[in-house]
Amino acid sequence: MARNGERHYETVIGLEVHAQVLTASKMFCGCSAHYADAPPNTHVCPVCGGFPGALPVMNRAAVEKIVLTGLALNCDVPAFSKMDRKNYFYPDLPKGYQVSQYDLPLCVDGFLELAVDGEMRRIGITRVHAEEDTGRLVHRREHGREVSLVDLNRSGVPLMEIVGEPDLRSPEEAREYLVALRQILRYIGVSSGNMEEGAFRCDANISVREIGGPLGAKVEIKNMNSFRAVERALRYEEERQRAILDAGDNVAQETRGWVEDRGVTVGQRTKEQAHDYRYFPEPDLPPLHVSAEMAAAVRERLPELPMARRQRLRERFGFAAADAALLTAEREVADIFEAVVGAEGDGERARTAANWIVNDISGLQRARGLPPEQLPLDVEQLRDLLDVVGEGALTTRAAKELLPEIAPGERPRDAAARLNLLALDDEAAVRDAALAAIDAFPAAVADYAGGKTAAIGRLIGETIKRTGGRAKPDQVRRLLEDELSRR
Numbered sequence: 001m002a003r004n005g006e007r008h009y010e011t012v013i014g015l016e017v018h019a020q021v022l023t024a025s026k027m028f029c030g031c032s033a034h035y036a037d038a039p040p041n042t043h044v045c046p047v048c049g050g051f052p053g054a055l056p057v058m059n060r061a062a063v064e065k066i067v068l069t070g071l072a073l074n075c076d077v078p079a080f081s082k083m084d085r086k087n088y089f090y091p092d093l094p095k096g097y098q099v100s101q102y103d104l105p106l107c108v109d110g111f112l113e114l115a116v117d118g119e120m121r122r123i124g125i126t127r128v129h130a131e132e133d134t135g136r137l138v139h140r141r142e143h144g145r146e147v148s149l150v151d152l153n154r155s156g157v158p159l160m161e162i163v164g165e166p167d168l169r170s171p172e173e174a175r176e177y178l179v180a181l182r183q184i185l186r187y188i189g190v191s192s193g194n195m196e197e198g199a200f201r202c203d204a205n206i207s208v209r210e211i212g213g214p215l216g217a218k219v220e221i222k223n224m225n226s227f228r229a230v231e232r233a234l235r236y237e238e239e240r241q242r243a244i245l246d247a248g249d250n251v252a253q254e255t256r257g258w259v260e261d262r263g264v265t266v267g268q269r270t271k272e273q274a275h276d277y278r279y280f281p282e283p284d285l286p287p288l289h290v291s292a293e294m295a296a297a298v299r300e301r302l303p304e305l306p307m308a309r310r311q312r313l314r315e316r317f318g319f320a321a322a323d324a325a326l327l328t329a330e331r332e333v334a335d336i337f338e339a340v341v342g343a344e345g346d347g348e349r350a351r352t353a354a355n356w357i358v359n360d361i362s363g364l365q366r367a368r369g370l371p372p373e374q375l376p377l378d379v380e381q382l383r384d385l386l387d388v389v390g391e392g393a394l395t396t397r398a399a400k401e402l403l404p405e406i407a408p409g410e411r412p413r414d415a416a417a418r419l420n421l422l423a424l425d426d427e428a429a430v431r432d433a434a435l436a437a438i439d440a441f442p443a444a445v446a447d448y449a450g451g452k453t454a455a456i457g458r459l460i461g462e463t464i465k466r467t468g469g470r471a472k473p474d475q476v477r478r479l480l481e482d483e484l485s486r487r
């Protein structure tokens with residue numbers, strides 16, 4: 001809701017997401033679906049190459065994963081569903097039609113729960129349906145001229161379309177929805193959700209209306225390749241439509257493309273130019289019967305979803321919302337956290353583990369360019385790191401220094417010994433360092449003697465520094481207090 005002059009506007013947004021389904025083979029043939037690094041047109045057969053007379057066979061794993069997605073999004077799974085042909089011509093579509101679903105999708109009437117400003121909101125999911133991906137056009141210069149080449153490796157890769165209800169009310173909320181949806185798809189293992197590689201694509205419908213007024217004309221925005229782009233494009237479009245309404249004009253119903261480097265949307269086609277896809281039932285594929293038994297068997301595979309996991313961790317350990325969100329953003333990371341803490345782990349162990357993961361370990365992960373689900377330490381290593389610090393055999397400061405030096409599979413305890421970072425057991429050596437610090441900072445000593453007890457912090461820091469970070473802070477404090485009291 002926003003106030004603009006005398007008018008009060010409301011923004012209405014609905015998102016359509018296309019997500020590639022993670023399967024070994026394509027939707028209707030045995031070709032490998034992993035095309036990313038393959039030379040062009042090497043994962044192609046008569047079926048996905050669109051040869052006349054080639055017959056498709058449905059990929060059961062793809063259907064199951066789409067049903068799993070529907071269940072994760074609280075959808076109903078009708079017993080009867082069918083595939084349809086969506087007819088249009090484009091050079092990356094050799095058959096001249098895309099096999100999709102028209103009026104009887106696999107999953108319908110669900111919702112996704114979203115925490116917005118601390119409040120739970122339900123965003124409706126209209127449907128989740130199955131379809132196939134198209135090939136790709138590659139535009140480049142060859143032999144001195146511009147050429148367009150067709151690569152059919154992606155043709156026939158399983159895809160699902162997740163259509164959301166127009167329940168979103170701001171660009172920020174739209175972004176939150178996408179983040180939450182992508183997280184669910186990754187948690188249940190049905191899609192990589194990789195937006196940059198095109199495995200997770202979003203189109204947005206947005207309209208602005210005066211509160212209480214009739215629904216505004218719907219504008220569809222395409223060509224957004226990141227969460228940030230979606231939010232920016234919607235914000236731009238919201239402003240553009242408000243300005244038109246402020247001027248007393250009508251917004252035209254049309255499709256617009258987001259131009260990332262200019263930060264604007266531009267008109268692509270109007271309602272009059274809209275495609276007529278002339279859908280009809282796919283005659284080469286039998287209808288899909290999802291029995292109650294099959295749906296129940298798929299439901300068995302549903303893991304705990306991110307929202308439920310966040311709430312459970314918050315209740316068990318008293319985490320702040322932001323920390324719980326960071327810990328559970330990736331299922332693999334949350335798994336490591338829970339394995340390290342264990343069923344018996346107390347709040348302190350959990351907070352220490354969470355701190356390490358959210359701060360230093362995540363920092364190292366980013367520095368190494370690792371994917372978000374892959375931490376640089378495994379369960380055994382993180383457990384050992386917490387133990388060795390907890391026992392006092394390694395100071396926190398030395399542990400932070402040690403972290404990037406731990407070799408793959410190496411126990412942090414062994415790495416600390418190898419690098420001579422284990423805590424100093426030798427009290428005489430620590431006392432020598434404390435005496436050296438006292439000699440070097442007479443002003444701090446005088447302050448302390450004069451009643452400024454906080455001045456000891458300087459001496460503690462200096463002493464630890466002189467031991468290469470290996471002296472234990474509480475031992476250093478005790479030795480310093482002992483020394484200073486005798487002066």
Ligand SMILES: [Zn+2]
Nearest residue numbers: 029031045048
């Ligand atoms: Zn094929």
